[in-house]
Amino acid sequence: MRTLALSFAALLLSGCATGPLQQAQVETPAAFTGVDNGATLSAPVSSPAIGVGAWWLVFRDDVLNDLMARASESNHDIRIAAGRLEQSRALMGSARSGLWPQLGASYAASHGAEVGQSKPATGHAIGAELSYEVDLFGRLRAASQAAEFDAVASENLLRDTQLLIQSRVAETYFTLRALDEDQAIVADTLTAYRGTLSVTERRFEAGDVAELDVARLQAEVAATEAQAAALDQRRAQVAHALAVLLGEPASTFDVAAASWADQGWAGSVPVIPAGIPGEVLKRRPDVLAAEAALYGAQRRVGIAKAAWLPALSLTADGGYASGDLGNLFEDAAKNWSLTGILSQAIFDGGRRQAGVDYAKGGLDVAFATYQQTALVAFADVEDQLTDLIWLRQQEAAQDRAVTAATRALAMSQSRYTNGSASQLEVLDAQRQLLAIRRQSLAVRSAQYQATVGLIRAIGGGWG
Known part of the structure; x- marks a missing residue:
């Protein structure tokens, strides 16, 4: 465990705006407690680095790969973050320009008459001005560095947005595939119900069963049809959400249905190595963005402090001025000047001190934001690890439940055929198996959701 608090006093008492930065660190646990007996500390063959x-x-x-490529190309949140990065880099270039001399050229023509002149005259002037602010106490360099940190923060925010969109695409895709399987489960059950209803209706017509048996089956068929319609509605909504993530119109977008068992990843959930907390801080783009923002805030405190210190500006002017354009560049028309201005603030009604206080407040905010972002990062990893542990246990229990329910249905059907059980018993067994199969699918889907969540929580990479 290591703890380091920012030394604000040392920073604020420093007279130089480009003093050493206080390193951004936070209390870091030695390991994640949610690791299940070390199962996620080393990646198996199915999860290479x-x-x-x-x-x-x-x-x-391959379908997921294609969706990721389309989202990276067209997602509008990613485009917005990329545009903000361009703005940050432009501001960085603007801040760096203050470290260099500024050169300008001008031409002026005037026509008029002075008091006592009988007729107006025309004057021409051409000149150049070279100006330079001497960075006595590092204020301009600090402004350039602060802009650089802003650009780094924007770059990491772009990476964070990309990771967020990628994880949402994957989560939505796995939800879609789970809905495909859920639809297949309900369709299988509905087919069985309809077959049983057809047989029962014929037996009722022959007088072998009561009308109650027919009514029960009709109710079960109708209820299952309602479940199927609800799944169709839900799948359409998920497909529309996926279209938005890809930056495509929902009206023309769809992903063909596919069986869960036919997917290459369906055999086993990839095991992702969580690593150690310190490595997560180095990989998570939101943490890196908060760290860069913290360093930029430190530099801005120095800039605000430097506003109290003297400023030295140098200006050199030179050119030609003449009343006759043809003689403009003659020696007699030359003029030049060199000016140096040393200025010092004495009283400003509290404006500069307010700037210092504002920068200090920004530093406090940036430091607290960094600490909070790091804590959230650790919690994200712990949440997903914990979810995966309990979901594995639920999966094992659900597998046993599916096996038992399948066996119970087979025995109920056998008893009904032999006349030792009622149709109600068979319906109860079918209903129970349907519910358990859907619950088992929900657990498997949640495992893939949690795996994607873990990948995002550790920064989108491992190994």
């Missing part, structure tokens, strides 16, 4: 930016390849799904 994946660099940041291509983590979804671990699922070996």
Whole structure:
């Protein structure tokens, strides 16, 4: 465990705006407590080391790969973050320009008459001005560095947005595939119900069963049809959400249905190595963005302090001025000047001190934001690890439940055929199996959701 608090006093008492930065650190646990007996500390063969930016390849799904490529190209949140990065880099270039001399040229023509002149005259002047502010106490350099940190923060916010969109695409895709399987489960059950209803209706017509048996089956068929319609509605909504993530119109977008069992990733959930908390801080783009913002805030405190210190500006002017354009560049028309201005603030009604106080407040905010972002990062990883542990236990229990319910249905059908059980018993067994199969699917889907969540929580890469 290591703890370091920012030394604000040392920073604020420093007279130089480019003094050493106080390193951004936070209390870091030695290991994640949610690791299940070390199961996630080493990646199995199914989860090779994946660099940041291509983590979804671990699922070996061509459809998912295509969706990721389309989202990276057209998602509007990513485009917005990229535009903000361009703005930050432009501001960085503007701040750096203050470290260099500024050169300008001018031409002026005037026509008029002075008092006592009989007729107006025309004058021409051409000149150049070179100005330079001497960075006596590092204020301009600090402004350039602060802009650089802003650009770094924007770059990491772009990476965070990309990771967020990628994880949402994967989560939505797995939700879609789970809905495909859920539809298939309900359709299988509905087919069985309809077959049983057809047989029962014929037996009722022959007088072998009561009308109550027919009514029960009709109710079960209708209820299952309602479930199927609800799944169709839900799948359409999820497909529309996926279209938005890809930056495509929902009206023309769809992903063909596919069986869960046919997917290359369906055999086992990839095991992702969580690593150690310190490595997560180095990979998470939101933490890196908060760190860069913290360093920029430190520099701005120095800039605000430097506003109290003397400023030295140098200006050199030179050119030609003449009443005759043809003689403009003659020696007699030359003029030049060199000016140096040393200025010192004495009283400003509290404006500069207010600037210092504002910068200090910004530093406090940036430091607290960094600490909060780091804590959230650790909690994200712990949440997903914990979810995966309990979901594995639920999966094992659900598998046993599906096996038992399938056996119970087979025995109920056998008893009904032999006349030792009622149709109601068979319906109860079918209803129970349907519910348990859907619950088992929900657990498996949640495992993939939690795996994607873990990948995002550790920064989108491992190994």
